[in-house]
Amino acid sequence: MCGAKQGGLDLKGVDVDKEAVIQGQVLRGEEPVGGAYVRLLDSTGEFTAEVPTSATGHFRFFAAPGSWTLRTLAPKADPVDRQVVAQYGEVAEVAVTV
Amino acid sequence: MSRESALVSADWVEEHKNDAGVVLIEVDEDVSAYDAGHIAGAIKIDWQDDLQDPVRRDFVSKEQFEALLSDRGVKNEDTVVLYGGNNNWFAAYAYWYFKLYGHGDVRLLDGGRKRWELDSRELTDEVVKREATQYTAQPQNLEIRAFRDEVKDAIGVKNLVDVRSPDEYAGRLLAPAHLPQEQAQRAGHIPTAASIPWSKAANDDGTFRADDELKTLYADAGVDFGKDTIAYCRIGERSAHTWFVLHEILGQANVKNYDGSWTEWGSLVGVPVALGDEPGKA
Numbered sequence: 001m002c003g004a005k006q007g008g009l010d011l012k013g014v015d016v017d018k019e020a021v022i023q024g025q026v027l028r029g030e031e032p033v034g035g036a037y038v039r040l041l042d043s044t045g046e047f048t049a050e051v052p053t054s055a056t057g058h059f060r061f062f063a064a065p066g067s068w069t070l071r072t073l074a075p076k077a078d079p080v081d082r083q084v085v086a087q088y089g090e091v092a093e094v095a096v097t098v
Numbered sequence: 099m100s101r102e103s104a105l106v107s108a109d110w111v112e113e114h115k116n117d118a119g120v121v122l123i124e125v126d127e128d129v130s131a132y133d134a135g136h137i138a139g140a141i142k143i144d145w146q147d148d149l150q151d152p153v154r155r156d157f158v159s160k161e162q163f164e165a166l167l168s169d170r171g172v173k174n175e176d177t178v179v180l181y182g183g184n185n186n187w188f189a190a191y192a193y194w195y196f197k198l199y200g201h202g203d204v205r206l207l208d209g210g211r212k213r214w215e216l217d218s219r220e221l222t223d224e225v226v227k228r229e230a231t232q233y234t235a236q237p238q239n240l241e242i243r244a245f246r247d248e249v250k251d252a253i254g255v256k257n258l259v260d261v262r263s264p265d266e267y268a269g270r271l272l273a274p275a276h277l278p279q280e281q282a283q284r285a286g287h288i289p290t291a292a293s294i295p296w297s298k299a300a301n302d303d304g305t306f307r308a309d310d311e312l313k314t315l316y317a318d319a320g321v322d323f324g325k326d327t328i329a330y331c332r333i334g335e336r337s338a339h340t341w342f343v344l345h346e347i348l349g350q351a352n353v354k355n356y357d358g359s360w361t362e363w364g365s366l367v368g369v370p371v372a373l374g375d376e377p378g379k380a
Contacts, residue, residue, distance in 0.1 A: 035215050037212055037215075037216070039302065042263075042265075044264075046263060046264060046295065046297070047263070047295065047297035048263060048274065049274060049277075050184070050185070052183070052212075052215075071302065073212075073216055073302060073303060074216070075215065075216050075217070075218045076218065079302060
């Protein structure tokens with residue numbers, strides 16, 4: 001998409017040392033998917049948070065350190081689960097293909 | 099109440115959204131969502147600016163609610179259909195709020211904005227203006243709203259249902275992970291409350307689970323359907339979702355939402371607090 005930033009979301013204003021950031025982009029082929037829903041599930045599978053993706057397909061969570069599952073729901077696609085580990089001082093970048 | 103009288107499907111909305119006497123209202127936590135795109139004809143209510151008193155921690159008065167709905171062009175006899183993001187949390191809260199002030203016919207769109215979007219149904223940024231009305235509200239129906247003293251008296255007596263995440267219930271967090279960790283002075287839960295996160299009542303797409311699954315969910319977690327029930331969360335919006343399930347879908351009598359919720363209870367002097375994953379003793 002026009003204006004889509006390469007290499008993930010801008011982290012300006014985010015104190016990465018104090019946050020366990022999980023972020024990424026939802027893609028169908030090479031096209032970003034806006035208006036998809038990404039759910040953050042904890043290590044027991046319990047719902048923690050959910051965000052819709054931006055027009056450029058991006059999403060971001062401020063999680064806690066630990067193991068998480070990202071479950072992505074998008075129009076005309078089956079749900080996709082991705083495992084991710086978050087920790088302070090590191091940004092976990094996840095590309096989800098639906 | 100029942101699923102049939104309280105919930106409508108996206109197909110129903112497509113079919114009836116232009117009917118005279120049907121008013122669609124979007125209610126979101128992210129109030130910019132409506133401006134970016136909403137169901138054709140839907141108006142917006144801001145759960146904070148429109149529904150909360152600007153000074154005290156309480157709801158707008160009956161007169162303010164009347165002025166709000168009159169200005170937005172809602173009639174007493176209209177069928178109000180609410181929907182929103184966040185799995186309908188704030189739409190369910192508005193549903194409960196409309197019932198609190200006695201609106202006759204209120205429905206929730208099953209799955210809310212998410213299911214609508216996942217179905218690739220149409221959204222528009224068209225500005226909606228309805229002609230002003232003369233709306234008359236009823237005094238608050240306190241049979242569906244609980245206050246702190248009643249909650250204290252309910253410990254060990256009524257069903258208390260804590261619908262926050264397990265970490266909030268146990269006292270490991272003060273707010274849902276991902277949101278600012280603020281507000282209450284103390285973490286934990288009200289003793290004897292069952293932990294039944296709101297999310298267990300909904301499918302991934304935001305629609306409500308089937309009646310028999312819902313009954314099993316609450317019964318297995320210790321809810322006695324022969325007793326009165328009070329649901330709470332952090333600020334009363336997730337518990338409105340659970341109030342909707344118990345009172346409107348399953349038709350349970352005597353279910354209240356405690357909108358003071360943990361941000362009040364966890365800051366009160368002189369009330370008991372339980373920590374850990376177990377309900378604790380009265």
